[in-house]
Amino acid sequence: MKAPGAPATPAASREVSAAVGTASGLDLVLFHWGPWQLAVPASQVTGLGPDTDPEAPTVGDLLELPAATSDGGPNPPSLSRIRRLGLRRPGPGLGLRVQEPLRRVRLDAMAIQPLPPLIAARLRLPLVRALANLGDPAGAIILILDFRGCEKTSFIPGFATPPARDQSSP
Amino acid sequence: MVTEPEAGPVTGPGTAPPRPDPGDELGVILSQRREGRQEIVNVDAATIQLVIFVIGDQQFALPGAQVAEILPLAPIFPVPGCPPAVEGVMDVRGNIRSVLRLGDLLGAAHHPLARHAAILLGRVGDQESGLRVDRVVDVTPVILESLIPPPDQLPPPLAGLVTGVFQRPEGPVLVLDMERIFQAWQDGRL
Numbered sequence: 001m002k003a004p005g006a007p008a009t010p011a012a013s014r015e016v017s018a019a020v021g022t023a024s025g026l027d028l029v030l031f032h033w034g035p036w037q038l039a040v041p042a043s044q045v046t047g048l049g050p051d052t053d054p055e056a057p058t059v060g061d062l063l064e065l066p067a068a069t070s071d072g073g074p075n076p077p078s079l080s081r082i083r084r085l086g087l088r089r090p091g092p093g094l095g096l097r098v099q100e101p102l103r104r105v106r107l108d109a110m111a112i113q114p115l116p117p118l119i120a121a122r123l124r125l126p127l128v129r130a131l132a133n134l135g136d137p138a139g140a141i142i143l144i145l146d147f148r149g150c151e152k153t154s155f156i157p158g159f160a161t162p163p164a165r166d167q168s169s170p
Numbered sequence: 171m172v173t174e175p176e177a178g179p180v181t182g183p184g185t186a187p188p189r190p191d192p193g194d195e196l197g198v199i200l201s202q203r204r205e206g207r208q209e210i211v212n213v214d215a216a217t218i219q220l221v222i223f224v225i226g227d228q229q230f231a232l233p234g235a236q237v238a239e240i241l242p243l244a245p246i247f248p249v250p251g252c253p254p255a256v257e258g259v260m261d262v263r264g265n266i267r268s269v270l271r272l273g274d275l276l277g278a279a280h281h282p283l284a285r286h287a288a289i290l291l292g293r294v295g296d297q298e299s300g301l302r303v304d305r306v307v308d309v310t311p312v313i314l315e316s317l318i319p320p321p322d323q324l325p326p327p328l329a330g331l332v333t334g335v336f337q338r339p340e341g342p343v344l345v346l347d348m349e350r351i352f353q354a355w356q357d358g359r360l
Contacts, residue, residue, distance in 0.1 A: 036250075063250040115249075116259060116268035118299045121356040125251030131259060131266045141247040141259055141266060 025108045028132075030142065031085065031098040033059045034066060037142040039132070040087065042104060044147050047086035051097055056084065058097040059145075062127060089147040107132055112144065217311035221290065222343055223303040225273040225280055229343040230303075231312075231336075232290065236348035238298060239291040240306055243283070255360070257302060262291065269300035275351060275360045277327040280304055292348045299352065312336055317345060330354060 027042035038059060060067060081100040086093060112132045115123065129146035190197025219234030241262065246269050248258040255274035259266050269289060273280040286305040291298060317334035324332055331354065334345040354360045 036248075065250055113266045116266065116299060117297050118268045118270065118352065118355055119249055119252055119256060119259070122253050122256070122358070123249070123251050128249065128251060131249075133261050133264065133266060140245075141261060143249065 025106050026112060027104065027106050028144065029085070029102060029104050030134075031059070031083075031100070031102045033063070033099050036063075036065060037134070037140060038063075038098070038145060039105075039142050040085075040145045040147060044088050045085060046088050046093060048102065049084045049086070051082040051084050053084070053095070056095050056097050058082075062096070063125060087147050090149075094147065105134070107134075216314045218314055218317075219309065220312050220343075220345065221309050222307045222338070223288070223290070224305045224307055225276065225278040225303055228278050229307065229338065229341060230272075230276070230278075231343050231345045232292070232348055233345075234309060236292055236294060237290050238293040240309075241289040241291055241300065243285075243287050243289065243302075260289070260300060262300075265298075267291065267298055267300050269302055270355070272301040272303055272351075275327065275355065276331070276346075277325055292352070294349045294352050297352060301351075307340075320344070327360065330359075 028039040029042050029045045030037065030039045032038065059065070082097050083100055083102060085096045085098045085102070087096055111134075112130055114120070114130055115128070126149055127145050127147070128143050130144040132142050132144055134140055134142055190201050192198070220231040221234055221237045221240065222229060222231045224230070239262075241260075244260050246258040246260045249256065255271050257269040257271055260269050261267075271280060272278075272290075280302070281304045284304070287302060288306045289300040289302050290306075292301050316336045318336065320329075320332040320335055328344065331346050331350050332344045333347045333350075335342050336345065337343070351360070
């Protein structure tokens with residue numbers, strides 16, 4: 001897969017920029033964490049690189065998911081290489097450790113669905129913004145994350161701005 | 171002259187058929203059938219269609235009008251950051267729907283997952299959600315007059331959700347209201 005943040009030709013760049021965020025569909029970067037299939041809008045991805053900092057946060061940390069291992073975890077080892085995904089968000093960028101395989105797909109707007117109301121009403125993680133059915137494997141549902149509000153909703157030491165203290169609390 | 175076989179008296183309204191001799195097994199069976207038939211043809215009684223199901227050892231029911239579908243267990247995908255009662259989401263012919271363990275909401279322990287387990291696709295207005303139950307027992311009309319008000323001593327999770335109780339041979343059935351369940355969940359009361 002081509003790194004999402006890699007320089008593109010001017011023509012390709014125009015094509016992507018016209019496609020991203022239009023009502024007809026959305027470009028997404030798909031990745032994994034254990035058994036979860038996750039995605040982030042391609043417009044929020046700044047780059048993809050090797051996993052050089054084992055102390056960096058994982059997507060599992062953000063989503064409070066069980067640890068995914070590269071040796072006998074939920075995925076076969078060949079699918080479990082960790083990569084560092086650069087993400088754009090308010091304030092400093094975020095380098096997030098995710099599991100391969102990664103790929104870029106364009107989803108039709110009709111394939112992207114809001115969170116079911118009973119889940120939206122009680123979800124503690126605003127990072128989880130939408131769902132989609134890729135159709136592969138049969139019926140697999142992916143979680144679409146939105147990092148635009150990450151600064152306000154998540155605190156990862158060294159990677160995010162600590163949440164503002166509630167002035168009314170003691 | 172050939173005599174007509176005994177067809178029994180033609181009983182009109184208000185005429186009770188003769189009670190069979192207890193030793194007459196066939197007569198007892200025919201009597202039971204007659205009584206059962208009388209229940210079926212009593213079309214004037216107001217009824218409500220109920221989906222009767224089991225969670226653990228307790229029978230519950232929901233109005234059929236609030237159950238869009240009864241679905242077999244299908245792949246369910248967990249969503250992080252949800253309360254434990256949320257099992258996840260599932261695909262229902264292209265629509266992604268939440269799946270909640272109904273027993274967790276009602277304070278009733280589910281049996282271990284088995285092939286009889288089902289998902290009731292509840293619908294209230296434009297909201298839909300799957301509710302996992304251990305087994306669907308029946309979908310049947312129930313005479314409204316046979317429903318009695320819920321007892322006062324129901325435990326808190328059930329107190330606001332049960333609208334009535336009726337008896338089946340297997341025991342009492344607590345009739346729930348989907349709208350109350352959805353509302354209580356969204357209000358954080360479950």
